[in-house]
Amino acid sequence: MDYLLLQMLNGVQLGLLMFLLAAGLTLTFGIMDLVNLAHGSLYMMGAYFAWTLIGWTDSFVLGALLALPATFLLGIVVEAVVARRLYARDHLDQVLATFGLILFFNELVRVLWGAAGKSIAVPAFLNRTVEILPGVPYPAYRFAIIVVGGAVALLLAWLVARTRIGMLIRAGASNRRMIGALGVNIELLFTLVFGLGAVFAGLAGLMAAPITSVKIGMGDDILILAFVIIVIGGIGSIKGAFVAAMVVGQIDIVGRAFLPDLLKTFLSTSAASSAAPAISQILVYIVMAAVLVWRPTGLFGQRA
Amino acid sequence: MKFGLFGTATIAAIGLAMPAMAQTPIKIGFISTFSGPQAAIGEDMRRSVELAKEHLGGKMGGRPFEIIYEDDQFKPDVGKQKSEKLVQQDKVNVVTGYIWSNVLLASLKTVTEEGDTILISANAGPSQIAGELCNKNFFSTSWQNDQTPMAMGQYLQEKGVKSLYLMAGNYAAGKDMLAGVKRTFKGEIKGEDLTKWPDQLDFSAELAKIRAAKPDGIFIFYPGAHGVQFLTQYVQAGLKSQIPFYQVFSIDAITLPQQKELALGTLGAQEWVNDLPNEQNKRYVADFKKKHGVYPSYYGAQSYDSIMLIASAAEALKGDLSNKDKVRAEMKKANFKSLRGDFKYNTNQFPIQNFYIQEAVKDADGMMTVKTIATAVKDGKDPYYEKCPMK
Numbered sequence: 001m002d003y004l005l006l007q008m009l010n011g012v013q014l015g016l017l018m019f020l021l022a023a024g025l026t027l028t029f030g031i032m033d034l035v036n037l038a039h040g041s042l043y044m045m046g047a048y049f050a051w052t053l054i055g056w057t058d059s060f061v062l063g064a065l066l067a068l069p070a071t072f073l074l075g076i077v078v079e080a081v082v083a084r085r086l087y088a089r090d091h092l093d094q095v096l097a098t099f100g101l102i103l104f105f106n107e108l109v110r111v112l113w114g115a116a117g118k119s120i121a122v123p124a125f126l127n128r129t130v131e132i133l134p135g136v137p138y139p140a141y142r143f144a145i146i147v148v149g150g151a152v153a154l155l156l157a158w159l160v161a162r163t164r165i166g167m168l169i170r171a172g173a174s175n176r177r178m179i180g181a182l183g184v185n186i187e188l189l190f191t192l193v194f195g196l197g198a199v200f201a202g203l204a205g206l207m208a209a210p211i212t213s214v215k216i217g218m219g220d221d222i223l224i225l226a227f228v229i230i231v232i233g234g235i236g237s238i239k240g241a242f243v244a245a246m247v248v249g250q251i252d253i254v255g256r257a258f259l260p261d262l263l264k265t266f267l268s269t270s271a272a273s274s275a276a277p278a279i280s281q282i283l284v285y286i287v288m289a290a291v292l293v294w295r296p297t298g299l300f301g302q303r304a
Numbered sequence: 305m306k307f308g309l310f311g312t313a314t315i316a317a318i319g320l321a322m323p324a325m326a327q328t329p330i331k332i333g334f335i336s337t338f339s340g341p342q343a344a345i346g347e348d349m350r351r352s353v354e355l356a357k358e359h360l361g362g363k364m365g366g367r368p369f370e371i372i373y374e375d376d377q378f379k380p381d382v383g384k385q386k387s388e389k390l391v392q393q394d395k396v397n398v399v400t401g402y403i404w405s406n407v408l409l410a411s412l413k414t415v416t417e418e419g420d421t422i423l424i425s426a427n428a429g430p431s432q433i434a435g436e437l438c439n440k441n442f443f444s445t446s447w448q449n450d451q452t453p454m455a456m457g458q459y460l461q462e463k464g465v466k467s468l469y470l471m472a473g474n475y476a477a478g479k480d481m482l483a484g485v486k487r488t489f490k491g492e493i494k495g496e497d498l499t500k501w502p503d504q505l506d507f508s509a510e511l512a513k514i515r516a517a518k519p520d521g522i523f524i525f526y527p528g529a530h531g532v533q534f535l536t537q538y539v540q541a542g543l544k545s546q547i548p549f550y551q552v553f554s555i556d557a558i559t560l561p562q563q564k565e566l567a568l569g570t571l572g573a574q575e576w577v578n579d580l581p582n583e584q585n586k587r588y589v590a591d592f593k594k595k596h597g598v599y600p601s602y603y604g605a606q607s608y609d610s611i612m613l614i615a616s617a618a619e620a621l622k623g624d625l626s627n628k629d630k631v632r633a634e635m636k637k638a639n640f641k642s643l644r645g646d647f648k649y650n651t652n653q654f655p656i657q658n659f660y661i662q663e664a665v666k667d668a669d670g671m672m673t674v675k676t677i678a679t680a681v682k683d684g685k686d687p688y689y690e691k692c693p694m695k
Contacts, residue, residue: 117341129542
């Protein structure tokens with residue numbers, strides 16, 4: 001029972017990280033109709049900014065807090081210089097251009113920070129375990145990710161559901177042209193949404209950094225999962241991204257924690273261990289396919 | 305002007321054929337990882353190769369030599385391409401380096417068979433090459449993958465550890481390592497995980513399994529950056545104080561600068577340790593530390609040895625490496641001062657050597673390092689050499 005709880009928490013923690021990444025992606029895709037492959041680069045840049053700023057300030061919290069506006073600014077620059085020119089183009093052009101951005105950012109990091117990876121230490125006050133239930137210890141840092149990720153998710157839900165900006169975002173996600181026609185400053189909205197997405201991606205990157213280290217291309221693998229999440233959740237829907245991220249997080253953990261033992265009952269250890277992660281990953285795509293058959297616009301999709 | 309130079313060169317070549325031959329450098333190709341999260345290992349190897357070059361005065365058997373470094377980017381396909389380039393285009397005399405078993409396996413044929421060129425592995429030692437895939441052109445200045453974990457397993461067996469939980473990356477070396485520890489450790493295996501390599505860096509699900517399995521100890525193989533992540537997460541999960549941590553290739557001079565105090569007291573096995581008391585090793589470690597301010601690792605020591613092995617053959621043959629049979633015969637003697645002390649080659653051209661148990665400690669200056677605490681295996685042979693057709 002304790003074991004199950006621990007594994008579920010692991011799934012939630014992973015899901016929240018992916019939700020932060022997917023939130024920005026689903027907004028840019030849903031509102032600007034922009035396929036932004038370089039979203040993973042913002043995740044990486046958030047982690048590198050945090051590494052530098054933590055070094056300067058000598059404080060994890062301060063460095064992380066400063067890295068967020070830095071990523072926001074970077075997002076705005078990317079939007080103004082590159083992304084803005086792509087909204088009117090078709091998806092293939094967007095894929096090409098944003099793929100180019102990935103190469104650009106990977107090379108930029110190589111020049112500025114070097115080819116070797118960096119590591120961010122877990123802050124001292126979180127470098128211990130907390131007892132979530134008596135006798136069930138859980139790493140404090142992972143717990144902090146759940147708390148921060150959960151708080152940001154709530155904040156985002158409030159922002160989207162209760163504020164004027166959120167209303168515009170929702171309107172933009174369901175009918176982009178109409179809100180332009182109604183006289184909303186759509187350029188400003190787009191820039192803001194892009195910057196917001198960058199902040200969330202950067203936050204995910206810097207929170208993941210102490211667990212997986214800071215390295216070139218760190219956002220590229222997780223980006224694919226983020227795309228799966230927004231497709232399952234429905235493009236443009238924050239709620240959908242959240243639900244899908246939670247599902248994908250649990251699927252990943254189930255695949256790693258329970259599948260190997262299950263498979264070992266009828267396969268060799270080596271075969272079971274190599275099959276389990278693969279099957280776990282296929283599981284995610286099976287869920288995606290099933291959802292698309294059942295609801296072609298995703299769980300909470302607004303439009304086809 | 306061009307004609308003048310050309311003429312001079314021609315005259316020099318015709319008139320002074322012998323000295324000219326002596327002046328063409330011996331070429332050595334060196335494949336390692338110089339970019340990405342594992343670049344620190346490649347850098348340690350490069351520094352050691354450069355130190356070997358310095359100690360040799362830049363010459364082998366009277367001929368200058370040059371090293372051509374190539375980056376495998378931690379990918380088997382890239383490693384194979386770079387090996388091909390070294391053999392076909394640069395026409396090197398010897399290819400050495402190779403951190404990763406999967407990179408080495410992908411490159412083996414390209415170098416030893418298609419290129420008929422000598423390959424010295426300075427690290428990777430996949431079981432296949434020790435056994436059925438053994439090759440007259442292949443030498444190792446490291447070990448066969450199973451051996452180091454076998455030494456660790458034997459030590460734990462003798463210490464009376466009752467049960468272990470095993471974890472490694474899911475690739476050629478990871479499988480060999482777990483097979484190795486199970487050869488000598490006869491207690492209960494409470495669980496075994498091969499995790500996706502090299503993508504998986506988050507071990508939360510596995511750590512929860514370890515906690516539930518309650519083993520007497522955990523044995524892992526996660527080289528370089530992965531070892532840093534694993535140990536950090538292990539400590540964060542509060543497991544280090546409950547379940548003793550045993551490892552191979554996961555706590556060393558590469559990883560300790562990042563693992564720091566987290567590693568204190570952990571035990572590992574190795575064929576070379578920085579405090580082995582022979583003269584050449586003292587000089588190597590002291591010079592390396594003076595130059596770079598950090599300890600060298602076994603990756604570096606083995607790379608240094610690979611250059612010294614080539615040099616020993618070049619000395620014996622007075623710099624003439626054109627007859628490959630003679631070069632191989634000289635190398636097989638292992639007639640050089642290895643940093644681990646003298647060793648002999650087995651029939652499959654892997655070393656017959658000792659393995660030591662080492663503990664992570666702080667040195668007198670407060671720098672993290674490892675020190676030898678016991679000899680686990682004396683003159684160990686790998687378990688595959690009898691499968692090798694070479695005698």
